[in-house]
Amino acid sequence: MIDRVLPQEQELLVACTRATGFFNSDEVESVRRMLDEYFETPDADEYTWIAFRAEPGGPPLGFACYGPASLAVGTYDLYWIVVDRDHQDKKIGSALLEHMEHDLCLRRARQVYVETSDKPQYAPTRAFYERRGYALAAHFRDYYEVGDGKVIYRKLFGETVK
Secondary structure, three states, rough: EEEEOOOHHHHHHHHHHHHOOOOOOOHHHHHHHHHHHHOOOOOOOOOOOEEEEEOOOOOOEEEEEEEOOOOOOEEEEEEEEOOOOOOOOHHHHHHHHHHHHHHHHHOOEEEEEEEEEEEEEHHHHHHHHHHHOOOOEEEEEEEOOOOEEEEEEEEEOOOOOO
16 A cells, blocks of 8 residues: 655654665765655645555555656656665565656656666666666766766656546
């Protein structure tokens, strides 16, 4: 089941992000700050936070955050997709991505972008997006730091929603 994240889950989501081992301390704190902003003004359209739960009312086993790209029409960014370390490889990331894509189609989005690292540890992440129809849009070597480049994927959506 996928629904909105709840304010009382903030620390759990931050801890989940940290526990994956993929994100540095600045990135983990970015999740915290973005959640703070979201819970301060939950009706704002800047971010949408969704959580995957095994059962209604259960703890989130993964989450995603996405929102409209600044100054662009019909373009969105996927900021975060995180799955609890003990529940990876159970299609939770796929379910979150599919939910987001369906929501974006309902919003008449034209496209969505996602960025990740080109480090070897992110090879499964890049393959995840590629298997789901995301195309490589750009690759900036040594972007984050020397030896850590930025890879951007893009997925286009059709004109009509069924």
